[in-house]
Amino acid sequence: MEANRIRGVLAPVVTPFKADLSPDRERFIAHCKWLLSQNCGLAVFGTNSEANSMSAEERMTLLDALVAAGMDSARMMPGTGCCSISETVELTAHAVNHGCAGVLMLPPFYYKNVGEEGLYRYFSEVVQRVGDTRLRIYLYHIPPVAVVGITPKLVERLLQAYPSAIAGMKDSSGDWNNTKTFLDAFAVRAGRADSTAGAARTFDVFVGSESFLLANICNGGAGTISATANVNPAAIYELYQMAVGASASTGAELEALQGRLNVVREVFARMSWPSMIAALKQAIAIYRNDPEWARVRPPLVGLTTEQARNLAAELEKIEFSIKLGGS
Amino acid sequence: MEANRIRGVLAPVVTPFKADLSPDRERFIAHCKWLLSQNCGLAVFGTNSEANSMSAEERMTLLDALVAAGMDSARMMPGTGCCSISETVELTAHAVNHGCAGVLMLPPFYYKNVGEEGLYRYFSEVVQRVGDTRLRIYLYHIPPVAVVGITPKLVERLLQAYPSAIAGMKDSSGDWNNTKTFLDAFAVRAGRADSTAGAARTFDVFVGSESFLLANICNGGAGTISATANVNPAAIYELYQMAVGASASTGAELEALQGRLNVVREVFARMSWPSMIAALKQAIAIYRNDPEWARVRPPLVGLTTEQARNLAAELEKIEFSIKLGGS
Numbered sequence: 229m230e231a232n233r234i235r236g237v238l239a240p241v242v243t244p245f246k247a248d249l250s251p252d253r254e255r256f257i258a259h260c261k262w263l264l265s266q267n268c269g270l271a272v273f274g275t276n277s278e279a280n281s282m283s284a285e286e287r288m289t290l291l292d293a294l295v296a297a298g299m300d301s302a303r304m305m306p307g308t309g310c311c312s313i314s315e316t317v318e319l320t321a322h323a324v325n326h327g328c329a330g331v332l333m334l335p336p337f338y339y340k341n342v343g344e345e346g347l348y349r350y351f352s353e354v355v356q357r358v359g360d361t362r363l364r365i366y367l368y369h370i371p372p373v374a375v376v377g378i379t380p381k382l383v384e385r386l387l388q389a390y391p392s393a394i395a396g397m398k399d400s401s402g403d404w405n406n407t408k409t410f411l412d413a414f415a416v417r418a419g420r421a422d423s424t425a426g427a428a429r430t431f432d433v434f435v436g437s438e439s440f441l442l443a444n445i446c447n448g449g450a451g452t453i454s455a456t457a458n459v460n461p462a463a464i465y466e467l468y469q470m471a472v473g474a475s476a477s478t479g480a481e482l483e484a485l486q487g488r489l490n491v492v493r494e495v496f497a498r499m500s501w502p503s504m505i506a507a508l509k510q511a512i513a514i515y516r517n518d519p520e521w522a523r524v525r526p527p528l529v530g531l532t533t534e535q536a537r538n539l540a541a542e543l544e545k546i547e548f549s550i551k552l553g554g555s
Numbered sequence: 556m557e558a559n560r561i562r563g564v565l566a567p568v569v570t571p572f573k574a575d576l577s578p579d580r581e582r583f584i585a586h587c588k589w590l591l592s593q594n595c596g597l598a599v600f601g602t603n604s605e606a607n608s609m610s611a612e613e614r615m616t617l618l619d620a621l622v623a624a625g626m627d628s629a630r631m632m633p634g635t636g637c638c639s640i641s642e643t644v645e646l647t648a649h650a651v652n653h654g655c656a657g658v659l660m661l662p663p664f665y666y667k668n669v670g671e672e673g674l675y676r677y678f679s680e681v682v683q684r685v686g687d688t689r690l691r692i693y694l695y696h697i698p699p700v701a702v703v704g705i706t707p708k709l710v711e712r713l714l715q716a717y718p719s720a721i722a723g724m725k726d727s728s729g730d731w732n733n734t735k736t737f738l739d740a741f742a743v744r745a746g747r748a749d750s751t752a753g754a755a756r757t758f759d760v761f762v763g764s765e766s767f768l769l770a771n772i773c774n775g776g777a778g779t780i781s782a783t784a785n786v787n788p789a790a791i792y793e794l795y796q797m798a799v800g801a802s803a804s805t806g807a808e809l810e811a812l813q814g815r816l817n818v819v820r821e822v823f824a825r826m827s828w829p830s831m832i833a834a835l836k837q838a839i840a841i842y843r844n845d846p847e848w849a850r851v852r853p854p855l856v857g858l859t860t861e862q863a864r865n866l867a868a869e870l871e872k873i874e875f876s877i878k879l880g881g882s
Contacts, residue, residue, distance in 0.1 A: 249640065249680070280665035283641040284610070313576065313852065314610040336854045338607035338664065339829050340700055346854035353576070353853055373667055375702060376854075502666050525640065526680055527663045527673035527703075 233364070233395065233432060234329035235450045237441075237465045238305060239263050239457035240274025242508050243282070243290070245523045251282065251290055255521065257297045259458075259512070262552055264303060268461035270294070271332055273307035275373055275400070276455040276505050281525040284315045288322050301327040305453070309334030309368060313350060317357045320365075330364035330395055332453070337374040344382050351386055355393045364395035370436065371401055372501070380413050387414065387431060398453050400436030404443060407435055415448040438464045439493055442486045445471035455504060456493050459511050459550060463489055495542045499535075506531045507539055514540055515552045560691070560722065560759060561656035562777045564792045565632060566590050566784035567601025569835050570609070570617070572850045578609065578617055582848065584624045586785075586839070589879055591630060595788035597621070598659055600634035602700055602727070603782040603832050608852040611642045615649050628654040632780070636661030636695060640677060644684045647692075657691035657722055659780070664701040671709050678713055682720045691722035697763065698728055699828070707740050714741065714758060725780050727763030731770060734762055742775040765791045766820055769813045772798035782831060783820050786838050786877060790816055822869045826862075833858045834866055841867055842879045 241263065244255035260270055272294070273279035273287050282290075291306055308319035308331040316333065323331050333354070335347055355363065367386075369378040378397060386394045396415075399407045414431035432450035435441060441452045441464065457464050467485045470477040499507045506524050510531050513521035524530050531539065543549075568590065571582035587597055599621070600606035600614050618633055635646035635658040643660065650658050660681070662674055682690065694713075696705040705724060713721045723742075726734045741758035759777035762768060768779045768791065784791050794812045797804040826834045833851050837858050840848035851857050858866065870876075 275665075280638040281640065281663065283639050283645070286639075286641060311607040312610050312613075313608065314613055318610070336608065338602075338700065339854055340702075341827070342829060342854040343856070346856045349853035349856065373665065375667075500668070502669060526676035527666055527669040529670070529673045529676065 232302075233430060233450070234269055234303070234305060235432065236269060237267065237438075237451055237457055237461060237468050238269035238271040238434070238453040239461060240276040240307070240453060240455055241270055241272045242458050242505065242512065243277045243279070244509070244521055245525055246520075247523075249523075249525055251286055252520070253290065253293050255518075256290060257293060257299075259552075260294055260299060261297070263458070263461055264299060266461035267465040268457050269329070270299070270304045271307065271453045272304060274332060274453065275307075275370060276458070276508065277307065278505065278525050278528065279307045281528070284310065284319055287319060291323065291326060295326050302329050304328045305330045305332050305366060307332045307334065307368070309336070311336045311338040313353050313357070316354050320354060320363070321358050321360070324358060324360045324362050327362070330366050332366045332368050332398055334368045334370070334374055335376045335378060337376045340375055342376065344379060344385070347376070347382055348385050352389065355390050361392065363393045365393055366395055366432070366434065367397040369397055369399050369401055369406075373400075377401075380409060383410065383414060383431070395430065396432030396434065396450060398434045398436055402437065404440055407433060407440060407444065407449070408447060411444070411447045411449055415450075437493065438467070438489050439486075441467055441489070442471055442482055455508060456496055458508050459515070460489065460492050460548075463492070491546050492548055495539070495546060495548070499539075502528055503531065503535075507535075510536050510539055511543065512552060514543070515550050559629075560757060560777075561596055561630070561632060562759065563596060564594065564765075564778055564784055564788060564795050565596035565598040565761070565780040566788060567603040567634070567780060567782055568597055568599045569785050569832065569839065570604045570606070571836070571848055572852055573847075574850075576850075576852055578613055579847070580617065580620050582845075583617060584620060584626075586879075587621055587626060588624070590785070590788055591626060593788035594792040595784050596656070597626070597631045598634065598780045599631060601659060601780065602634075602697060603785070603835065604634065605832065605852050605855065606634045608855070611637065611646055614646060618650065618653060622653050629656050631655045632657045632659050632693060634659045634661065634695070636663070638663045638665040640680050640684070643681050647681060647690070648685050648687070651685060651687045651689050654689070657693050659693045659695050659725055661695045661697070661701055662703045662705060664703045667702055669703065671706060671712070674703070674709055675712050679716065682717050688719065690720045692720055693722055693759070693761065694724040696724060696726050696728055696733075700727075704728075707736060710737065710741060710758070722757065723759030723761065723777060725761045725763055729764065731767055734760060734767060734771065734776070735774060738771070738774045738776055742777075764820065764824075765794070765816050766813075768794055768816070769798055769809055782835060783823055785835050786842070787816065787819050787875075790819070818873050819875055822866070822873060822875070826866075829855055830858065830862075834862075837863050837866055838870065839879060841870070842877050
């Protein structure tokens with residue numbers, strides 16, 4: 229297992245937009261700094277970041293800004309998967325050159341029913357074109373949105389061909405059985421030194437919701453990349469730390485904390501997706517007392533006044549609060 | 556009805572790629588010239604063009620090349636719909652500045668379940684940002700691939716707000732009842748002068764397969780934008796001409812020609828999609844005697860040797876042949 233692989237809790241960082249819908253660099257930097265201060269890594273440009281509502285150039289400019297602001301790229305895993313090899317390679321090479329810990333890569337999601345062979349060729353082209361030993365790809369499985377998904381057979385072939393570049397995956401299927409299948413097939417096995425191949429393989433599985441964090445860690449997973457980490461990073465990180473055994477804790481304590489995380493998650497997950505993105509931004513607007521944060525880019529729409537009021541009431545009811553202020 | 560609107564038969568032009576997978580400009584230009592010589596308009600960068608497997612820059616470079624080669628942009632309807640407003644606006648403005656007849660615009664297709672309001676805001680932003688009276692948008696409904704679709708209510712709202720910019724649609728649902736719904740709601744009504752609005756509205760419906768061409772024209776439609784127009788443009792155009800009454804023909808003659816078009820279409824449609832794209836390219840490779848044409852970009856895969864052999868045999872069996880040579 230590589231010692232320096234990114235693990236733990238990451239947020240698919242929500243992207244603030246100005247009134248003209250351009251990315252709001254200052255608010256983005258402030259939020260990223262706060263997340264890092266909470267031991268939360270930056271999976272910028274994920275689904276919840278509205279990354280696919282931004283151009284490749286807008287994403288690269290924002291990543292440049294984070295690095296220029298002095299943030300540690302070893303704590304970053306930008307989303308770089310587009311529909312085209314050309315754009316995916318451009319974004320990925322850009323992230324690698326910034327020294328990012330890895331990239332979270334959607335499969336090309338426009339053409340449906342493309343099959344494993346086509347996806348294998350796609351990812352192969354990307355790995356070969358980027359051509360950098362520092363490349364660490366985390367395959368992004370999110371069938372409810374991308375429709376095109378990542379299968380165990382695809383991972384098997386890619387790991388065989390590119391054991392160093394294929395570093396892991398994020399499973400946002402919402403189906404624990406699916407996560408377990410990948411863990412059993414790749415993560416656990418990877419823990420053993422494979423003398424035939426000459427090196428131990430590592431395949432790090434991140435769950436797409438902290439609801440599965442405890443189960444994931446107990447089964448050899450690497451952490452979580454979760455939307456709600458945008459607002460609840462400290463508590464999620466606490467569970468991660470307890471689960472990996474950094475602090476002595478009983479099973480009951482772990483379960484209790486997992487239960488508390490789930491209560492918060494549920495408030496946001498209750499919004500039918502993709503309204504969850506608007507709800508997260510609305511929550512940040514509330515805790516920062518900054519209505520600018522509520523803005524989303526079409527085709528997403530912000531919460532209605534009533535939805536926003538209900539969200540505030542629900543968060544108050546569960547006594548949830550965060551200090552988003554200083555960085 | 557505007558006299559200069561593009562109508563008739565258009566091909567979502569297949570894009571040839573070189574061995575390094577970069578777009579093959581020369582072969583692309585040659586194929587476009589041949590299509591124009593067959594009275595077939597150029598819906599470049601459609602689904603069958605593998606447009607979503609290309610970057611925005613690659614598409615703009617190819618369009619520049621077509622115009623530089625002296626081809627008439629009034630016969631072009633490039634696909635410009637991306638997931639992000641920024642890229643869609645960039646590609647659309649580029650096409651408008653080249654004097655293209657219109658643009659074929661996919662809805663933003665990453666986020667699912669976004670609803671009519673979100674799509675309305677998205678298209679509104681695009682129209683306003685392009686801000687050009689020459690803009691003619693053809694909304695692209697292709698639910699089997701994009702998943703996100705175009706609804707009658709959305710068209711109603713967009714037409715109300717932007718009667719000049721919203722010029723029509725391409726219906727690739729494969730469901731004639733759906734096409735008929737749009738024709739009845741918008742195309743036929745548009746033919747009447749609307750004295751309240753001060754101008755007659757035109758909403759041109761193109762079907763995504765020539766199998767529906769006769770029915771479409773008989774019901775007030777504008778033509779077809781069909782993958783098979785890449786290989787069978789002359790016959791499809793002949794039916795279009797006959798159907799609009801340019802040449803005297805009986806119902807039986809029309810039906811007979813429609814039947815013959817369907818036989819050719821069926822050979823390609825039999826390949827499970829998206830293999831149809833590989834099959835079209837393979838057919839061009841056969842008729843041009845140029846194996847280079849068969850190449851596709853991952854995640855698509857080319858036909859196997861056996862599939863290619865079967866395709867050739869089937870085309871021979873129906874006695875289909877075309878001269879793709881000179882331009």
